[in-house]
Amino acid sequence: MECVVGSRCWTFTKWVPLKASSGLSLENGGVSVGNGRGGGGRMGVCGRGRVEVGRSGRRAVARCSLSGNSMQFVALHQLSEWLSKQGFPSQDVKLTSFGEEGIGLAAGRNFKDGETALKIPENYTVTGVDVVNHPVVSAPAAGRGDLIGLTLWLMYERSQGENSVWHPYLKTFPATTLSPLLWSAEEQQELLKGSPVLEEVQQRTAALEGEYEDLLPFFNKDTQTFPEEHFSLAAFKSAFSMILSRALYLPAADLFALVPFADALNHRADCQAYVDYSMEDQAVVFQVDRSYKEGEQVFTSYGRERSNADFLITYGFVDENNAMDNLELEVGLVAGDRLEVLKRQILQQSMFDSPQSFPLYLDRFPTQLLTYMRLSRLQDPALFSKIVFEKDIMLDQANEYEVLMILMGECRSRLEKYEGGVDDEIRLLKNKKLTPRERVAAQLRLSEKKILTSTMTALRTRLAPIRGIPAKGGGLKDPNADINEMFDMVEQVASAPKKFFDSMFKK
Numbered sequence: 001m002e003c004v005v006g007s008r009c010w011t012f013t014k015w016v017p018l019k020a021s022s023g024l025s026l027e028n029g030g031v032s033v034g035n036g037r038g039g040g041g042r043m044g045v046c047g048r049g050r051v052e053v054g055r056s057g058r059r060a061v062a063r064c065s066l067s068g069n070s071m072q073f074v075a076l077h078q079l080s081e082w083l084s085k086q087g088f089p090s091q092d093v094k095l096t097s098f099g100e101e102g103i104g105l106a107a108g109r110n111f112k113d114g115e116t117a118l119k120i121p122e123n124y125t126v127t128g129v130d131v132v133n134h135p136v137v138s139a140p141a142a143g144r145g146d147l148i149g150l151t152l153w154l155m156y157e158r159s160q161g162e163n164s165v166w167h168p169y170l171k172t173f174p175a176t177t178l179s180p181l182l183w184s185a186e187e188q189q190e191l192l193k194g195s196p197v198l199e200e201v202q203q204r205t206a207a208l209e210g211e212y213e214d215l216l217p218f219f220n221k222d223t224q225t226f227p228e229e230h231f232s233l234a235a236f237k238s239a240f241s242m243i244l245s246r247a248l249y250l251p252a253a254d255l256f257a258l259v260p261f262a263d264a265l266n267h268r269a270d271c272q273a274y275v276d277y278s279m280e281d282q283a284v285v286f287q288v289d290r291s292y293k294e295g296e297q298v299f300t301s302y303g304r305e306r307s308n309a310d311f312l313i314t315y316g317f318v319d320e321n322n323a324m325d326n327l328e329l330e331v332g333l334v335a336g337d338r339l340e341v342l343k344r345q346i347l348q349q350s351m352f353d354s355p356q357s358f359p360l361y362l363d364r365f366p367t368q369l370l371t372y373m374r375l376s377r378l379q380d381p382a383l384f385s386k387i388v389f390e391k392d393i394m395l396d397q398a399n400e401y402e403v404l405m406i407l408m409g410e411c412r413s414r415l416e417k418y419e420g421g422v423d424d425e426i427r428l429l430k431n432k433k434l435t436p437r438e439r440v441a442a443q444l445r446l447s448e449k450k451i452l453t454s455t456m457t458a459l460r461t462r463l464a465p466i467r468g469i470p471a472k473g474g475g476l477k478d479p480n481a482d483i484n485e486m487f488d489m490v491e492q493v494a495s496a497p498k499k500f501f502d503s504m505f506k507k
């Protein structure tokens with residue numbers, strides 16, 4: 001079977017014949033397939049019914065009670081056994097339970113930076129090709145995206161229970177994810193109140209429900225093949241969020257794939273290594289980007305430029321160490337500006353639009369955002385020549401003051417949409433009784449509020465000398481006394497910024 005994806009072609013020899021076990025080993029809480037090289041490292045069974053997984057590198061790995069996790073433990077064992085029988089090649093990593101992050105991969109030996117930790121032949125993966133060739137789901141999946149195709153595949157294979165050839169693999173998937181796509185409308189409203197992600201979650205939920213509506217005629221036509229129990233809206237959403245969190249996008253093949261072992265890799269913010277397809281090896285491969293000691297959890301990156309909102313929707317977690325976490329700020333030219341045509345030309349030359357989005361990070365925002373705003377508020381065409389998007393050049397003080405105050409007003413009005421401030425979220429997160437959904441939502445709100453408050457601090461620092469706020473060792477004369485009063489009002493009065501700047505910020 002051939003699958004042509006652009007210029008890249010993936011040829012599949014589907015499902016390999018059963019082979020004798022190539023040496024399954026089940027070691028001290030970690031499960032590996034193959035020759036079992038590596039031993040148990042620092043992991044060890046401690047006492048009756050407890051698997052202690054000790055400190056693993058930089059991360060403390062949770063202790064897991066065998067009684068609590070025994071089903072998962074057995075499932076991992078069965079997966080390894082099954083893969084071995086299928087001739088799945090030996091890997092130098094072990095499927096292991098890692099507490100909060102769920103199952104992950106532990107190094108089965110010491111790794112040096114750049115070494116290959118995973119090489120999984122393509123015939124052990126599930127992709128769009130399997131969906132197209134599937135006797136049941138190929139029809140409803142036709143013309144839909146890869147993710148929906150894989151969702152239908154998962155729903156069907158799940159509905160087959162132990163009769164599915166994939167049962168040992170599917171059994172190791174977590175029961176659910178914390179993606180807000182699975183929350184009720186009320187939970188979305190309540191837990192994401194104030195966050196810009198709420199609208200996105202609502203839109204995506206509606207799109208998902210629309211997709212299901214579209215599929216219903218297929219399901220209703222043959223309720224024996226598609227029983228309500230396994231093909232309900234809830235089952236569809238659950239399968240979709242599972243695929244969203246597990247299917248790996250393989251850039252070199254330009255497709256999504258379910259890949260045993262590789263889809264157990266957890267994300268770490270400072271990691272750059274990612275899973276990809278190797279044409280040469282006809283396999284899915286993963287090279288580590290640092291050294292690991294045997295037993296340490298091996299990490300991947302789920303994407304370097306992704307916000308926490310994106311992580312929450314896709315994977316159901318918020319990464320507190322995400323240096324690329326950001327909030328988008330959309331700005332535009334002022335409607336009715338007499339210099340609009342000229343300004344538009346200047347924007348176009350630098351490949352900017354109106355409206356245009358810019359990211360606000362915890363510790364920075366782009367110089368281009370300030371330049372854009374300076375241009376948008378400028379009324380003296382003689383200063384146009386000073387506009388350089390990559391450089392932080394103040395055009396004149398009044399313009400600078402206006403721009404900084406507009407940004408300040410926008411941050412303030414966005415903060416006011418949430419309930420409580422940063423401290424309230426920190427306090428809330430100390431409450432051990434929070435549900436997992438409440439916890440991830442509070443983590444997200446906290447990360448967003450922090451971005452807004454730190455942006456406001458940065459703006460105040462820029463504003464201080466312009467406003468004539470005394471610096472250490474001497475007073476500054478206020479050069480903007482005449483407009484100060486007006487902007488003070490803008491910063492203080494909650495409703496004023498919105499009214500005043502509505503034309504600037506396109507919602």
Ligand SMILES: C[S@@+](CC[C@H](N)C(=O)[O-])C[C@H]1O[C@@H](n2cnc3c(N)ncnc32)[C@H](O)[C@@H]1O
Nearest residue numbers: 101102103174245246263264265266267315317
């Ligand atoms: C591709 S799967 C990885 C395997 C998964 N841990 C499991 O138990 O099957 C992605 C899921 O792992 C979890 N995960 C991965 N990285 C994480 C992290 N840094 N923090 C919290 N959860 C993480 C999330 O639940 C996410 O939806």
